[in-house]
Amino acid sequence: MSFRTLAAAAPLALVLAACSPSAEGSDGQDAASADGATASATAEAAGAAKSVKEENDLYSFSYAYPAQVGGVPELAAHLDADAEKAKAALISESEDDRTQAEANDYPYRAHSFSKEWKVVADLPRYLSLSGEFATYSGGAHGMYGLESLVWDKQANAGMDGVALFQSAEALDEALGQKLCDALDAERAKRRGEAVPTDAGDDGTGFNSCQHVKDATVLVGSSGGGKFDRIGIWFGPYVAGPYAEGSYELNFPVDAAVIEAVKPEYREAFSAR
Known part of the structure; x- marks a missing residue:
């Protein structure tokens, strides 16, 4: 089965499924409302899974993690910060590209970013996760990759698997x-x-x-x-x-x- 390298945008398989016990706002304006988009967010009590999705004429953004992450407040906060950073970068880059498209008279294609964290292994002390992500910035095809995160529950700290x-x-x-x-x-x-x-x-x-x-x-x-x-x-x-x-x-x-x-x-x- 299925891992921070980038490549062409296509769904990633969950790595090591069989190994698991189970398997930037540019100026402060809300881009979703500015573009008449729909936005949805669910989740988010401690111990709950998280799934955030936003889509509008400028960009689409999604970010998710499982209940095991929601059950570790420090880890959830770490990934929430990661989500906010990714969204801020997406909005900034999307706005820049749309400005360039309008100035040079070519069609703007909405950018996108998605990331989903899944459990690889949940041990008494460690939670091993895989983070599948995909991006699109208006080109012929998108990019995708996989991150590894091992959270030490005792130390309340995370590290890359390697x-x-x-x-x-x-x-x-x-x-x-x-x-x-x-x-x-x-x-x-x-x-x-x-x-x-x-x-x-x-x-x-x-x-x-x-x-x-x-x-x-x-x-x-x-x-x-x-x-x-x-x-x-x-x-x-x-x-x-x-x-x-x-x-x-x-x-x-x-x-x-x-x-x-x-x-x-x-x-x-x-x-x-």
Whole structure:
């Protein structure tokens, strides 16, 4: 299954679903009312899921997170701030583009931003989330990507999934040839032929092994007790051309992966 890299706008699959116990206003004016748009927002008591949607002639915006996030006030506040920042940027960029369109006599296409957070794993101390986002800014196609967020319930702080490890390179080394083999196997399925062994690197990286530093890392759990699964997500244009989309690879935690984890987080992991 399905991860901060950008690529072409299409829905993302939830990474590591099987690993989960379950799976800027420019000048202060409300752009929605200014454009005669409809807006809706739901949610929002502690412990509740959140879903905010706004659509008008200038932009469309949506942001959502599940009830597990609503149950952690500090985390909910962190993501609410993220939503406000994203909306402010969207409005500012949309207004700038519309001004340019009017000045240069070309049609303005409404911009959009959406992000949805989903639970990858909910452990006693940690909540692992994936944040699927998509943007459109008037071009031929949009962009999308995936973020990783692991919230430490005890410390009331969050981090990217890869921050649990000593470095991206350490995790790369721990996964080793398995990462390259899994990537090439998936490439072969999509292309209908194996990646040539003598293909080498043509500068695109579409035939060579890719690395954790260019991926989004998610940590999952098969039973909700410990992290025992690792998800590696490469956005389109990283491991293959646009048409191939993103690459989603999953691996069990083993002794080598645990060795790559920072000592302070090793108790949260177990080998399968």
